[in-house]
Amino acid sequence: xxxxxxxxxxxxxxxxxxxxxxxxxxxxxxxxxxxxxxxxxxxxxxxxxxxxxxxxxxxxxxxxxxxxxxxxxxxxxxxxxxxxxxxxxxxxxxxxxxxxxxxxxxxxxxxxxxxxxxxxxxxxxxxxxxxxxxxxxxxxxxxxxxxxxxxxxxxxxxxxxxxxxxxxxxxxxxxxxxxxxxxxxxxxxxxxxxxxxxxxxxxxxxxxxxxxxxxxxxxxxxxxxxxxxxxxxxxxxxxxxxxxxxxxxxxxxxxxxxxxxxxxxxxxxxxxxxxxxxxxxxxxxxxxxxxxxxxxxxxxxxxxxxxxxxxxxxxxxxxxxxxxxxxxxxxxxxxxxxxxxxxxxxxxxxxxxxxxxxxxxxxxxxxxxx
Amino acid sequence: xxxxxxxxxxxxxxxxxxxxxxxxxxxxxxxxxxxxxxxxxxxxxxxxxxxxxxxxxxxxxxxxxxxxxxxxxxxxxxxxxxxxxxxxxxxxxxxxxxxxxxxxxxxxxxxxxxxxxxxxxxxxxxx
Numbered sequence: 001x002x003x004x005x006x007x008x009x010x011x012x013x014x015x016x017x018x019x020x021x022x023x024x025x026x027x028x029x030x031x032x033x034x035x036x037x038x039x040x041x042x043x044x045x046x047x048x049x050x051x052x053x054x055x056x057x058x059x060x061x062x063x064x065x066x067x068x069x070x071x072x073x074x075x076x077x078x079x080x081x082x083x084x085x086x087x088x089x090x091x092x093x094x095x096x097x098x099x100x101x102x103x104x105x106x107x108x109x110x111x112x113x114x115x116x117x118x119x120x121x122x123x124x125x126x127x128x129x130x131x132x133x134x135x136x137x138x139x140x141x142x143x144x145x146x147x148x149x150x151x152x153x154x155x156x157x158x159x160x161x162x163x164x165x166x167x168x169x170x171x172x173x174x175x176x177x178x179x180x181x182x183x184x185x186x187x188x189x190x191x192x193x194x195x196x197x198x199x200x201x202x203x204x205x206x207x208x209x210x211x212x213x214x215x216x217x218x219x220x221x222x223x224x225x226x227x228x229x230x231x232x233x234x235x236x237x238x239x240x241x242x243x244x245x246x247x248x249x250x251x252x253x254x255x256x257x258x259x260x261x262x263x264x265x266x267x268x269x270x271x272x273x274x275x276x277x278x279x280x281x282x283x284x285x286x287x288x289x290x291x292x293x294x295x296x297x298x299x300x301x302x303x304x305x306x307x308x309x310x311x312x313x314x315x316x317x318x319x320x321x322x323x324x325x326x327x328x329x330x331x332x333x334x335x336x337x338x339x340x341x342x343x344x345x346x347x348x349x350x351x352x353x354x355x356x357x358x359x360x361x362x363x364x365x366x367x368x369x370x
Numbered sequence: 371x372x373x374x375x376x377x378x379x380x381x382x383x384x385x386x387x388x389x390x391x392x393x394x395x396x397x398x399x400x401x402x403x404x405x406x407x408x409x410x411x412x413x414x415x416x417x418x419x420x421x422x423x424x425x426x427x428x429x430x431x432x433x434x435x436x437x438x439x440x441x442x443x444x445x446x447x448x449x450x451x452x453x454x455x456x457x458x459x460x461x462x463x464x465x466x467x468x469x470x471x472x473x474x475x476x477x478x479x480x481x482x483x484x485x486x487x488x489x490x491x492x493x494x495x496x497x
Contacts, residue, residue, distance in 0.1 A: 016405075032407050032433050238407070238434045305411055305431050327410045327433040334411075355413070355429060355438075 004049035005142055005215050006222055013234055020237055021114035023050040028236035035235040036242050036329040039204055040369075043150040044235035045225060049142035052116025053212060054109040054123065055102075055192060058132035065107040067130070068123060068279055069099055070262060072272040076101040081170045081201055084270045086119060087280030091261040091287065095119045096252050098201055100172045106192065108172070110143075110201075110210070112252050140190055142218035147208035147243075150231060155198075155209055158228045162198065164209075172199035175211070181224075182217045190214065203240065205247025205367060242326050245335065248297065248366035254308055254324045255295075255337065264293040264339065293320075294345040297366035298352075300334035304359045306352045312338045313351045313358060319344050322352060328368060334361075335368050372401035372495065375466055379482060380491035383440040386466065387485055390473065393448060394482060397470040398430060398439070398461060401495045406432040409458040414450045414472060421445050421474065423481065428471070430461065443481035445474035 001024045010017070015026035026047065028035055038044050056065050066073035071084030081100045085093045095115040100108040111119050120136040146155060156164050159177040167173055178196040189195055197212040213221050226232055241251070250256055255265050261284050262271060271284060300306060306325040311318050325336030338361075340347065351358040378386045384402035388395045403409065411431040421427045421441035428439040450472050454460045461469035476482060486494070 016407075027434070028407060036433075242433060303411060304413075305436070307436060327431070329433060332410075355426075 002050070004047055005218050006047045006049065009219060009222060010047065010234075015234075015236060018237065021050065021112075023113060025050060026234070026236040027238045029234050032236070032238045032242065033329045035233060035239040038233045039148045039206055039235060039239060039243055040330060041149065042233070043146060043148035043154050043208075043229075043231055044233045044239070045222070046145040046147065046235050046237075046240055047142075047222070048145050048210075048240075049215065049218060050113035051143050052111040052113065052119070052136070052138035053141045053143075054111055054116070054120055055135045055137055056107045056109065056123070056132055057105060057135065057192070058130070059105060060130035060132050061105045061107050064128065064130040064132045065099060066275065067128070067277065068126070069097075070271040070278055070280065070284075071099075072275060073099065073101070073107070078103060079171045079173060081172055081199055085256070085262050085267070086122070087262070087278075087284070088122070089279055089283070091280035091283035092258055093252060093256040093260075093262055094122055096250065096256055098199075100199060102172075102192070102194065108197075114253060135191070137190065137192075140188070140214060141212045142215040144211045144213070144218070144222060144225070145202055145204075145208065146211065146225070146232065147202045147204040147206050149206060151206070151208040154229050154231060158225060159198070164198065167198070167200050169200050169207070172197055174198075175213075178213065178221060182220065186214060186216060188214070188216065203247075203249060204243040205249070205369065206243075242329055245324050245326050245337075246328055246330060246367065246369045248368065251324060255339075257323075260293065260339070261287045263288050263291075265295045291342045291345075294340050294342050294347075296338050296340060296347070296363045297368065298336055298338055298350075298361040299331070299364045299368070300352075301360040301362060303334070304354050305334035306336050306354060306359070306361065311353045312340060312361075313353060314344065314347065319350065330369050335364075337366070372399065372404055373466070374399070374401075374488050374492045374495075376488045378466070378488060379442070379485035380488065381440065381442045381485060382494060385440060385442055387442045387482060389482065392475065394443065394445065394474050394476055395470050396442060396472050396474060397465055399491070400465050402437070403462050403465045403469070406430065406437060407434050408432055409461045412455050412458040412461065412471070414455060415447050417447050417450060419447045421447065430458070439471065441474075442485055443474075444477035446477075447472055448475050449473035
């Protein structure tokens with residue numbers, strides 16, 4: 001099993017570990033609920049070094065990235081980020097990614113741990129006439145997510161030279177403070193020259209930053225952040241999952257599964273239908289005309305909890321299944337998402353089979369919080 | 371380190387059992403509650419239900435995950451811990467005492483003796 005460079009620090013912090021996509025990752029440190037609420041109210045830090053980083057570089061990088069991505073790339077400003085999907089020709093989502101525009105000739109993709117090799121191979125082996133190069137930088141970069149309403153204030157104090165005050169949401173820049181501190185000691189520097197990057201993005205529904213730094217020094221950076229501010233609390237993957245469910249974000253593999261397209265999950269706003277072409281466009285347009293599924297948020301009527309894979313029923317007939325489900329630490333209720341057959345698009349209440357009994361769930365809007 | 375009480379019997383599914391006169395009290399171990407994390411939901415059988423040895427009789431759920439409960443022996447349920455049903459955090463706070471789950475009448479008294487000893491269980495969780 002893979003471990004991140006922070007494994008020994010996590011062990012010292014008494015983390016409980018879990019296997020996730022071939023990685024031995026911290027599940028929680030002291031308490032999932034404390035970590036979850038700390039991110040909602042203050043600031044937490046996640047080791048997400050298992051995530052992958054891919055760069056598309058070259059004279060045609062912009063048009064190529066626009067071609068392999070559902071959202072618009074041509075309108076991105078330098079440093080700007082955009083969420084969307086890399087689809088195959090059947091419009092199945094190979095991965096949901098954030099693309100960062102470093103320059104007209106360089107685009108930086110943050111990809112999911114379980115997909116980094118398959119996405120890299122897909123891009124590398126695509127038959128095309130663009131003048132580009134695809135680089136898998138996943139072994140070079142580690143990643144930290146600092147999330148919560150106090151993040152901006154706290155990180156601005158720790159990195160005063162990086163002018164983060166002017167870094168808007170969904171933008172990326174270099175961390176000058178870390179360059180000054182660590183660049184000279186790096187044995188291996190990133191070929192693209194951007195060794196320390198910070199983006200105002202995240203996966204918790206809170207404001208915050210995602211920080212890309214070389215694996216070689218990530219332990220020092222992590223300890224430096226924790227030492228600089230005792231309000232920053234280490235958080236595990238369990239809280240990351242409950243936070244993203246409350247925030248209404250999909251997880252590739254739970255949502256965005258084989259045989260579906262992004263429009264089956266109400267994600268049309270991350271697809272630029274005005275673009276002349278992108279891989280998967282035809283199938284997505286057909287699916288919009290001939291809908292197969294409806295994707296809903298739900299809340300359990302009683303205190304039960306529905307989990308991923310549980311059957312959804314109406315009048316004793318299966319009409320769909322739960323894609324993600326958990327107990328919401330903020331709402332203190334069972335919440336989740338379900339994918340239902342499209343004929344039930346007007347449904348407001350359904351049943352979920354939980355072990356031997358059927359429990360009532362009400363359709364609710366998501367995000368579940370705020 | 372998780373606590374293993376010497377005077378109790380155990381199952382490999384992380385339940386404990388304790389004799390109380392003719393009855394047996396069943397709960398989950400300290401190791402089990404620690405692995406689950408904060409317990410937020412408990413599903414128990416009804417009084418009068420017959421339980422089969424090694425069959426699921428309920429579930430205990432944390433925010434993160436769900437774990438089935440398995441009956442250590444053939445028995446009939448005579449009492450359930452309604453305090454733990456309404457306040458499942460009792461199982462985290464006191465797995466061997468206030469956080470007990472059910473009280474049962476065993477079909478065969480010998481079944482109890484066949485359960486794991488504290489030493490067996492300790493080597494199971496530390497092995």
